[in-house]
Amino acid sequence: MNNHLEFTVNDILKRDSFKNVKVISGKMGLNNAVKWTHIIESEKFINYLNGGELILTTGIGLDSEPYANISFIEQLIKKNVAAICIELGNKFRDISPEIIKLSNEKNTPIITFPNIVKFVDITQDIHRLMVNNHYQILNSLYTLSKKFNALSLLPNGILKILEELHNYFKTPAFYIQPGSSSVYYPPHAKSIERKMIDYIHEHGLKDHYIQIEDNNFICSKVENTSRTPGYLFLQLTQEGSSDFLHTVLDHAGLAVSQITLRNEMAEERKQYTEVEVVQGFLHDRFHDYNRLDSLLPFSYKSSFFRVIVFIMNEINDEIWHEWNETKLRITLTIRGIFKRYNLFPLISVRENEISIISFMISRNKASDNKAKYEKALKLITEDEELQKLLNNEYYVGIGKNYNSVSEISQSYIEAKRVIELRQSNIASDLFYEDIGIYEILFQLQNRQQLESFIQSHLGRILQLEPKARLELLTTLEVFLDHNGSYKESSQKLFVVRQTLYHRINKLQDLLGKDFLSSPNRLALEFSVKAYRYFSSIDNLYT
Numbered sequence: 001m002n003n004h005l006e007f008t009v010n011d012i013l014k015r016d017s018f019k020n021v022k023v024i025s026g027k028m029g030l031n032n033a034v035k036w037t038h039i040i041e042s043e044k045f046i047n048y049l050n051g052g053e054l055i056l057t058t059g060i061g062l063d064s065e066p067y068a069n070i071s072f073i074e075q076l077i078k079k080n081v082a083a084i085c086i087e088l089g090n091k092f093r094d095i096s097p098e099i100i101k102l103s104n105e106k107n108t109p110i111i112t113f114p115n116i117v118k119f120v121d122i123t124q125d126i127h128r129l130m131v132n133n134h135y136q137i138l139n140s141l142y143t144l145s146k147k148f149n150a151l152s153l154l155p156n157g158i159l160k161i162l163e164e165l166h167n168y169f170k171t172p173a174f175y176i177q178p179g180s181s182s183v184y185y186p187p188h189a190k191s192i193e194r195k196m197i198d199y200i201h202e203h204g205l206k207d208h209y210i211q212i213e214d215n216n217f218i219c220s221k222v223e224n225t226s227r228t229p230g231y232l233f234l235q236l237t238q239e240g241s242s243d244f245l246h247t248v249l250d251h252a253g254l255a256v257s258q259i260t261l262r263n264e265m266a267e268e269r270k271q272y273t274e275v276e277v278v279q280g281f282l283h284d285r286f287h288d289y290n291r292l293d294s295l296l297p298f299s300y301k302s303s304f305f306r307v308i309v310f311i312m313n314e315i316n317d318e319i320w321h322e323w324n325e326t327k328l329r330i331t332l333t334i335r336g337i338f339k340r341y342n343l344f345p346l347i348s349v350r351e352n353e354i355s356i357i358s359f360m361i362s363r364n365k366a367s368d369n370k371a372k373y374e375k376a377l378k379l380i381t382e383d384e385e386l387q388k389l390l391n392n393e394y395y396v397g398i399g400k401n402y403n404s405v406s407e408i409s410q411s412y413i414e415a416k417r418v419i420e421l422r423q424s425n426i427a428s429d430l431f432y433e434d435i436g437i438y439e440i441l442f443q444l445q446n447r448q449q450l451e452s453f454i455q456s457h458l459g460r461i462l463q464l465e466p467k468a469r470l471e472l473l474t475t476l477e478v479f480l481d482h483n484g485s486y487k488e489s490s491q492k493l494f495v496v497r498q499t500l501y502h503r504i505n506k507l508q509d510l511l512g513k514d515f516l517s518s519p520n521r522l523a524l525e526f527s528v529k530a531y532r533y534f535s536s537i538d539n540l541y542t
Contacts, residue, residue, distance in 0.1 A: 007034045007130065009083045009109055012054060015129075017122045021085070021111050025100040029107035032082040036130070037123045043072055051080035054126070056119045059091030073099045073110075083109040087117060137244055144168065144248055148255035157259045158183045161252050169245070171237055175222070175256060176200065177230035181339055189235075196233065201382075205231060208246075220249035224260040232256060268328050270295070271347075278348040282307070282355055284409040292405065295346055296359055303344075303359045304403050306373065307411035310354040311419050313393040323351075326389055330354065333386050337379045341372040357408055370431060373398060377430070395419045398431045417442055424536035437529045450530055457527040460510040472510070475503045477528045484516050 010030045012018060023030070035052035041060050055076055059069060069092060076084055084103075086092050095110060103110045144164070151160040158175050162185040165173040172189035176182040176196060184193045192215060199212050210217050215235060222230040232253045234245070274295055280286040292300055327349040338345045338358060348355045360369060377396060380386055397418030399411030414432035421427040421438060429435050441450075455462065461472050475493060479500075482488040490500045507515060514520060 007133065008032060009034060009054070009111075012083075012126060013111075015122075015125060017117065017125060018111075020115065021113055024095050024103070024110045024112055026083070026103035026107055026109035028104070029083065029109050032107070032109070034082045034126075037126045039119050039123065040076070043075060046072075046075045046079060049076075049079040049081065053079075053081050055081050055084045056087075056122060057084065058087045058089055070096060070098050070102075074102060077102060077106045077108045081108065083111055085111045085113065087113045087119075089116075141244075141247060141251060145251045145255075148252050149258075152255040152259050158256055159185060161255055165234060165248070165252055168248075169234060169237075172235045174217075174233040174235075175230060176233065177222075177224075177260075177336075181336055192235070200231075218245060218249065220246070220253045222253040222256050222260065224257060224264065230256065230260060264328065264332070267332060268324075271328065271331055274346050275348045278346050278355060278357055281357065281405065281408040282348070282412045287405070289405070292346075296344055298344075298359075298361060300359065300405055302361060304362045304369070304401055305357055305359045305405070305408070305411070306369075306401050307399040307408060307415045308345075308356040308358055308373070309397050309399075309412065309415040309419060310356075310390065311395045311397075311423075312352045312354075312390055330386065330389055333383060334380065337376050337383070340379070341376050343369075343372060343376060355412065357411075369401065374430070395422050396430060397422065400432050421533075424533075426532055426536055437526060438533060440526075441530055441533050447534070451534070453523075454527045454531050454534075457511075457523050458531060461507075462531075472503060472507060473528060473531070475500070476507055476524065477532070479504065479507075480521065480525045480528065 008031045012034055013021065013023075013030075033052055034054045035050075037054045037056060038049065039056045040046065040049075041057055057072075059072065073084060086095070088094070092112075095112065099110065102108075147164055148161055151157050151164060154160055162173040162175060162183060166185050172184065172186065172192060174182065174184045174189065174193055174196060176193075182193055182197060184190065192212075195212050196210075196217070199210065203210075205219065208219055210219065217233045217235055219234075220232045222232055224230060232249055234249060273291065277288055277291050277295060280288060281292070289300070296303070330349050331347045334347060334354070334356065335345055338356075342360060344359045346357045346359070358373070360372075362369065397415040397420075399414035399418075402408070402411055411432075417438075418427075418429065418432050418435060421429070421435060427435050427438060432439065458473070461469060461476070463469075464472065475489075478492050479489045482492065486497055486500055486504075490497050493500065495503075511524070512520070515524060
């Protein structure tokens with residue numbers, strides 16, 4: 001009996017009644033599963049077969065013509081029988097080369113009895129064995145199911161269930177839910193787990209079996225309250241799998257489903273607390289340091305953080321009707337993605353804004369963590385389910401890296417200012433520290449003085465009619481951004497070099513021939529950026 005509690009042809013060959021048999025052909029199919037035995041002596045009963053049967057025959061009901069034997073065997077093989085046992089005699093004096101060839105091609109063993117045997121004794125023996133085996137299977141399923149349910153109540157229950165699967169089947173086990181952290185056992189299976197996630201991300205899951213390189217896996221779907229199910233995987237030690245293995249995975253999946261359901265309920269309760277804490281720090285209303293510490297796996301005092309803000313244009317009606325569930329799914333997915341990069345987010349999901357205070361442990365503030373956030377945001381844009389929830393239309397901004405939680409509100413303001421620039425098409429940067437001169441503009445509060453500065457340097461251009469003003473301001477900005485390069489500027493503006501020469505001559509007439517010299521150039525660059533920013537606020541600069 002094999003480890004999957006399912007009989008194969010090899011198992012049957014070990015019975016006393018098969019001591020003197022000879023395997024003529026189809027030896028590659030000796031691991032075929034045997035689901036039942038049948039005595040078939042006529043072609044007319046072949047249609048009643050379901051596949052997987054061990055066939056016993058003398059061929060007594062066949063015509064005497066040789067072709068009848070070949071047709072008979074061919075039809076049995078087409079029914080995917082496990083093996084064909086033939087008693088040699090009047091009808092089958094030997095096995096023809098045609099039958100042997102077909103048997104080998106289809107991996108259907110042909111087994112011969114050299115002497116007369118009692119098929120009734122054979123079927124009784126095997127059926128009795130199968131009934132007893134079926135009882136053992138039911139008993140094993142009951143025992144395993146009880147273990148899975150008991151383990152589901154313990155801390156790290158999913159890991160313990162995977163460990164139980166591994167110990168029983170002696171092969172690695174995995175639980176993977178797209179957008180969340182995966183679990184696997186034993187620990188050395190991590191290299192395989194990474195390949196599995198990449199495979200699922202690229203190809204999806206369209207079948208109960210997947211093959212990655214030389215590794216085969218069987219999977220069972222684990223339903224939960226979110227629209228993104230999880231999947232329980234077991235690596236196969238050989239091709240194919242048994243009904244027993246499928247059933248065990250389904251029972252394990254039910255236990256895992258109970259864990260995820262409880263976790264999601266706990267997450268939902270936690271979410272209310274989390275949103276309250278996050279909003280308190282973001283808007284500098286109240287700072288509950290004890291609750292903040294309770295929400296993190298480490299002390300906030302030993303960590304750095306950034307604030308990330310998503311602004312959605314609008315939420316479609318379908319999502320609005322399920323808003324509480326939607327908020328939970330968004331939170332769980334984002335949390336899972338951030339944790340992949342050792343980022344620990346506290347999340348507040350509101351009708352048109354997602355605010356995230358993302359903590360991470362770092363030895364010093366100078367440690368560059370921007371790459372981690374870029375990778376996390378890339379995964380968010382690639383998650384189709386999350387994009388649907390966010391309605392595919394949103395802006396993202398990321399504040400500076402800080403250590404003191406008293407500066408959470410400052411990082412939040414910075415993230416919103418980045419979004420302000422992105423919404424106005426002024427800048428495309430994600431991080432506040434990358435917005436350049438606009439960071440200075442945000443710090444300057446006296447707009448009247450700034451406008452006076454702009455007027456003194458750009459006044460003659462601003463007096464032109466709107467179309468000419470926009471054309472020259474855009475040309476000036478691009479020309480300054482590209483360090484006075486005619487080639488790069490003309491390419492950026494999509495104009496021929498001669499047109500650019502003409503516009504620069506106009507700018508020289510209005511600003512002076514030395515407008516590119518320092519400090520004129522610096523003053524002009526600042527003035528253009530400031531005018532662009534204020535005009536976007538007033539909806540004047542298109």
